[in-house]
Amino acid sequence: MKKTNETTEGVSAFPDGGALALAEAPDAKPAAKAARKPRGRPLSFDRDAALETAMHVFWERGYEAASIADLTSAMGITPPSLYTAFGDKEQLFLEAIERYALGYGSAGARALEEEPNARSAIERWLTEAANELTQPCHPKGCMVVMAATNCSAAAERVQDALLLRRTEAIANVGRRIQGGIDNGELPPDTDAKDLANFYATIYQGMSMQAKDGATHESLMATVRTAMRSWPRM
Numbered sequence: 001m002k003k004t005n006e007t008t009e010g011v012s013a014f015p016d017g018g019a020l021a022l023a024e025a026p027d028a029k030p031a032a033k034a035a036r037k038p039r040g041r042p043l044s045f046d047r048d049a050a051l052e053t054a055m056h057v058f059w060e061r062g063y064e065a066a067s068i069a070d071l072t073s074a075m076g077i078t079p080p081s082l083y084t085a086f087g088d089k090e091q092l093f094l095e096a097i098e099r100y101a102l103g104y105g106s107a108g109a110r111a112l113e114e115e116p117n118a119r120s121a122i123e124r125w126l127t128e129a130a131n132e133l134t135q136p137c138h139p140k141g142c143m144v145v146m147a148a149t150n151c152s153a154a155a156e157r158v159q160d161a162l163l164l165r166r167t168e169a170i171a172n173v174g175r176r177i178q179g180g181i182d183n184g185e186l187p188p189d190t191d192a193k194d195l196a197n198f199y200a201t202i203y204q205g206m207s208m209q210a211k212d213g214a215t216h217e218s219l220m221a222t223v224r225t226a227m228r229s230w231p232r233m
Contacts, residue, residue, distance in 0.1 A: 047085050050075040054086075055096035060139040063093050063147050063158050093147070094161055100143045101165065107132060112172055118180025122173070122199055123227050129203055130219035133210035141211035144169075145204055170200050186231050195231070202226045 053075045057066050068089060072079055086092040107128040115121035133141055144165055151159050174196035180186050206219050 043081070043085055045075075045077050045081065045085075050077060050085070051092075051095055051099060054092055055099050055143070056138060058093055058096050058147055059100070059141075059143040062149055062151075064151055064155055090155075090158060093158060097144065097147070097161065097165070104132060104138065105142065105144060108169070109172065112176045117183075117185050118177050119185065119227075119230055121176050122230075123223065125173075126199070126202065126206070126223040126226060127220070129206055130216055130223055133207055134214070134216045134219060140213070142203075142207040145207040146211055166200075170196050173199060185233075187233060190231050198229070199226065 057074050108125045111124040112121045174192045178192040
């Protein structure tokens with residue numbers, strides 16, 4: 001990968017990149033209206049670079065705490081240019097989340113797809129999360145976990161979009177675990193949904209700890225402890 005007042009609702013409904021942006025399917029579709037295409041004169045700035053910058057602002061500050069002034073200052077554009085290129089703040093955020101999911105937050109989905117068994121897939125997902133969540137080159141923590149923290153009712157569409165991503169992510173983790181059960185890698189009475197929720201909770205906690213300054217070594221200790229709870233045959 002290179003979603004806390006949400007913990008109860010987000011995890012039970014809930015990889016990430018991983019919240020679990022990190023475990024979200026690469027082809028998952030965001031719950032967003034179609035991006036507005038600029039009309040009239042060509043843009044006077046690099047839209048892709050501006051979106052990358054906006055993603056980092058939202059990642060660092062969250063959706064509501066990132067003001068239009070914060071965004072335009074970081075992006076090096078005026079408010080009218082932001083509205084022309086992206087429609088509004090909400091649409092800009094949804095595009096930024098999509099960019100995150102396809103970039104920094106994509107490692108979880110690859111881990112679930114590429115590893116030969118369920119246990120190694122979950123361990124790799126958490127290990128890569130420990131690496132990515134603590135990188136010094138971008139804000140700490142998972143953007144999907146952190147961005148909607150403390151959002152008000154006015155940001156309902158944003159919260160719904162992030163909940164959809166978390167829900168799909170936990171479903172992907174559950175499907176990978178269920179595949180392990182079906183293949184005889186885990187005891188047949190293992191509850192795939194419960195186990196997926198458990199590891200989703202671990203991931204969300206790691207994201208919060210990273211935001212608070214936890215080190216890579218600390219998060220790896222959490223990964224090792226969590227994997228000791230893997231059901232034994």
